[in-house]
Amino acid sequence: MRLILLGPPGAGKGTQAQFLVERFGIPQLSTGDMLRAAIAGETPLGLEVKDIIARGDLVPDETVVGIISDRLDQSDCQKGFILDGFPRTTEQARALEVLLADKGIGLDAVVEIKVDADTLVGRILTRAAESGGARADDNEEVLRNRLDVYQELTAPLVDFYSKKDLVKSVDGMAGIDEVTTSIMAALAAS
Ligand code: AMP
Numbered sequence: 001m002r003l004i005l006l007g008p009p010g011a012g013k014g015t016q017a018q019f020l021v022e023r024f025g026i027p028q029l030s031t032g033d034m035l036r037a038a039i040a041g042e043t044p045l046g047l048e049v050k051d052i053i054a055r056g057d058l059v060p061d062e063t064v065v066g067i068i069s070d071r072l073d074q075s076d077c078q079k080g081f082i083l084d085g086f087p088r089t090t091e092q093a094r095a096l097e098v099l100l101a102d103k104g105i106g107l108d109a110v111v112e113i114k115v116d117a118d119t120l121v122g123r124i125l126t127r128a129a130e131s132g133g134a135r136a137d138d139n140e141e142v143l144r145n146r147l148d149v150y151q152e153l154t155a156p157l158v159d160f161y162s163k164k165d166l167v168k169s170v171d172g173m174a175g176i177d178e179v180t181t182s183i184m185a186a187l188a189a190s
Helices: 015-026 031-040 042-054 061-072 089-101 117-130 136-154 156-163 174-186
Strands: 002-006 029-030 081-084 109-114 167-171
Touching: 002 015, 002 061, 002 156, 015 029, 015 081, 015 109, 015 174, 029 031, 031 042, 042 061, 042 136, 061 089, 089 156, 109 156, 109 174, 117 136, 136 156, 156 167, 156 174, 167 174
Parallel strands: 002 081, 002 109, 029 081, 109 167
Antiparallel strands: none
């Protein structure tokens, strides 16, 4: 199973990815997690992306494409993978097509988790407060930027993948278990 999880920040992609990891025994490839690990490890990559991520902007396409390319070559991706937070631009989606074509593999589905933007802001701010995040007003500003970036650069991917007949849309406003059930149903129908 080779999947992309698509949806704005706070839609629950990470939570649903965890479930799919267990269900299918395939890894979750989260570029956000990989970049945060690089920042925590103070690697050259981490230093390059730290400020960009703090602002809620996107890191350059070639940087994330390089990371994903290396990751897809690892043996645990042979059986499949769940892409979480990648691709985020049409450029990245095109690069992914090339990477997969080179390996002679294709995607099975793109799961779009649909949510209401205002609800998301509340959800994410609650999550940040619970984890003892930075000042709420800082978070809100960055979050609104991330949502704008999503609308402008990532949302067009729904159209991109719809043309390839890969998109399965689920209602992300439902409870976590219900969303999981919808995803499984959508994948079973694919
Ligand atoms: P996430 O955890 O997926 O929300 O990602 C956190 C941040 O990492 C994003 O706001 C971006 O700054 C950066 N990032 C993660 N994935 C990508 C990507 N595919 N392209 C560009 N930037 C990314």
